[in-house]
Amino acid sequence: MKTAAAGAQALPRSALPRAQAAIRAIALNTFREAIRDRVLYLLLVFALALIALSRLLSLLTVGNEEKIIKDVGLSAISLFGVLTSVFVGVSLVFKEIERRTVYTLLANPVRRWQFVTGKFVGLLAVLAMNLSLMSLALFGILWLRGESTWALLPGLVLILVELAVITAFALLFSSITNPILAALMTFAMYVMGHLSWSLMLLKAKLGSSASALACDLVYWVMPNLQRLDIKAAVVHGLPLAPGQFFFALTYGSCYALVVLALACLAFERKDFN
Amino acid sequence: MVRRLGAALLIAALGGVAGYTRGALDDLAQAAGSRDDELLYLPNGKYLSVLSLGHANLLADLFYLWAIQYYSDYERADRRRYVEHVFGSVITELDPHYIDAYWLGALILIVETGDLDAGIRLLDRGTERNPDNWILPYLAGWECYHAKDYDRSVRYFELAATIPGAPTAVRRMKAGLTARMGDEEQALQVWHSILEDPASDELSTKIAQRKVRELQTKVDIRALTRLVERFRTDNGRWPRVLEELVQRSYTRALPRDADDRVYAYDPRTGQVSSPAGRLLGEFGKK
Numbered sequence: 001m002k003t004a005a006a007g008a009q010a011l012p013r014s015a016l017p018r019a020q021a022a023i024r025a026i027a028l029n030t031f032r033e034a035i036r037d038r039v040l041y042l043l044l045v046f047a048l049a050l051i052a053l054s055r056l057l058s059l060l061t062v063g064n065e066e067k068i069i070k071d072v073g074l075s076a077i078s079l080f081g082v083l084t085s086v087f088v089g090v091s092l093v094f095k096e097i098e099r100r101t102v103y104t105l106l107a108n109p110v111r112r113w114q115f116v117t118g119k120f121v122g123l124l125a126v127l128a129m130n131l132s133l134m135s136l137a138l139f140g141i142l143w144l145r146g147e148s149t150w151a152l153l154p155g156l157v158l159i160l161v162e163l164a165v166i167t168a169f170a171l172l173f174s175s176i177t178n179p180i181l182a183a184l185m186t187f188a189m190y191v192m193g194h195l196s197w198s199l200m201l202l203k204a205k206l207g208s209s210a211s212a213l214a215c216d217l218v219y220w221v222m223p224n225l226q227r228l229d230i231k232a233a234v235v236h237g238l239p240l241a242p243g244q245f246f247f248a249l250t251y252g253s254c255y256a257l258v259v260l261a262l263a264c265l266a267f268e269r270k271d272f273n
Numbered sequence: 274m275v276r277r278l279g280a281a282l283l284i285a286a287l288g289g290v291a292g293y294t295r296g297a298l299d300d301l302a303q304a305a306g307s308r309d310d311e312l313l314y315l316p317n318g319k320y321l322s323v324l325s326l327g328h329a330n331l332l333a334d335l336f337y338l339w340a341i342q343y344y345s346d347y348e349r350a351d352r353r354r355y356v357e358h359v360f361g362s363v364i365t366e367l368d369p370h371y372i373d374a375y376w377l378g379a380l381i382l383i384v385e386t387g388d389l390d391a392g393i394r395l396l397d398r399g400t401e402r403n404p405d406n407w408i409l410p411y412l413a414g415w416e417c418y419h420a421k422d423y424d425r426s427v428r429y430f431e432l433a434a435t436i437p438g439a440p441t442a443v444r445r446m447k448a449g450l451t452a453r454m455g456d457e458e459q460a461l462q463v464w465h466s467i468l469e470d471p472a473s474d475e476l477s478t479k480i481a482q483r484k485v486r487e488l489q490t491k492v493d494i495r496a497l498t499r500l501v502e503r504f505r506t507d508n509g510r511w512p513r514v515l516e517e518l519v520q521r522s523y524t525r526a527l528p529r530d531a532d533d534r535v536y537a538y539d540p541r542t543g544q545v546s547s548p549a550g551r552l553l554g555e556f557g558k559k
Binding site: 057061062063067068072075078079190191195198225226229231232235236238 | 323326327328329330331333334337338341342368370371372373376377
């Protein structure tokens with residue numbers, strides 16, 4: 001199997017193009033490696049089956065069938081995307097270490113942060129491809145029914161941003177622990193990301209200023225994935241608040257980059273001996 | 274060979290036991306019948322929304338599909354219970370914009386359980402959360418209309434008619450009901466507004482034209498009859514001609530009908546009628 005090490009050869013000499021070339025080579029190999037993963041296909045088939053099933057489910061309803069198709073389709077895209085980013089994400093770095101290909105790779109003029117960033121970009125490309133395939137399946141069903149599909153696009157973009165955050169966490173945790181624990185911790189971040197608003201409720205209940213401060217701290221450190229969820233709005237065709245999409249896009253992207261930077265730092269400090 | 278045979282026999286025996294016990298369990302469940310409190314502990318949608326991790330809409334759809342199957346099972350003795358809880362506190366709490374769930378829940382509550390107030394409550398909640406949707410107040414108007422609660426019905430039609438996007442049919446309902454309740458002047462105003470609205474559809478415009486003729490004639494005849502009776506009270510006789518009402522300053526001018534003709538008047542009886550003796554509702558005929 002061709003690994004990232006093979007792709008990282010013959011890099012340019014100057015610093016920035018060399019870094020870009022290294023990241024591109026690793027991303028490309030990660031992409032190739034990930035699309036050979038059976039787990040990916042299994043998840044993709046399940047997601048496509050669920051999207052197709054949404055048409056059958058819609059037959060059971062009374063009223064608006066399109067709503068059921070859109071809800072089931074968007075949730076399937078989001079849930080299976082999360083599962084892909086968790087299970088494929090945590091195994092990417094681990095596989096390189098387990099097969100010892102990481103030694104060969106890092107012996108090349110490739111920095112550790114470039115390796116992690118390349119992995120992130122490669123997996124994000126796989127997720128984007130999967131999301132596009134699942135979206136096409138959903139759009140196809142809706143298009144056959146004469147339904148407009150463009151309104152769903154902002155929701156799909158923010159699902160991809162959410163997946164970027166999850167992928168960054170998967171890489172961070174897989175850089176510091178074993179794959180099972182990393183998968184559990186990544187999934188925990190997903191759950192906490194959707195429940196972080198409850199910290200504000202807890203803060204309101206707590207009298208002491210130290211506890212309230214701790215709640216605030218955890219609230220701002222944890223991702224708020226609810227802010228990236230506009231599925232209900234795009235399904236019902238509700239108007240978004242001015243700037244909401246832009247803020248959500250910026251927030252999610254910046255947060256993912258911060259976690260990716262932490263993952264790079266953690267990988268820099270990792271001792272392979 | 275013996276091992277394989279033994280394994281096959283073991284598998285067959287275990288399969289048989291599993292099949293038998295499954296049948297016994299099914300019989301026990303059937304004998305126990307359905308419990309009438311199985312929905313009592315169904316959590317409120319607010320709590321389920323927390324557990325859904327951003328997939329509250331999907332959960333609302335699944336509950337909605339389940340509710341359709343549950344409440345359309347006519348053999349279920351307890352199917353009239355907890356309807357308001359399922360539709361009002363679970364499904365529409367999970368997805369407050371689920372219009373279908375509001376109207377279907379209201380329909381089951383009103384038609385199946387005969388609880389008009391609960392149905393209207395559900396539609397009111399839907400209207401409150403979806404102020405841009407005219408369908409829910411329109412349905413509430415219809416349900417009140419069927420229940421002969423015309424006052425409430427007019428209010429709902431009035432509300433629905435003010436919501437942008439409401440079809441002219443909603444205003445038609447309001448006008449028809451207002452006239453039926455005896456406020457013909459108000460109804461006439463609504464029909465005029467439909468007639469003058471360039472956005473009105475062709476059918477509504479035609480109906481409005483007919484209704485304006487009909488109601489205008491009724492209103493005019495009623496007003497003229499009142500004046501004629503006042504004249505008689507003051508003068509001890511009926512006016513000889515309608516123009517006498519203008520000459521004696523009972524009115525500034527006499528109204529003319531939709532065909533721009535004066536109203537017919539019988540000085541022997543004081544009766545005012547439409548020209549050519551046409552009956553109300555038949556003005557379109559020549």
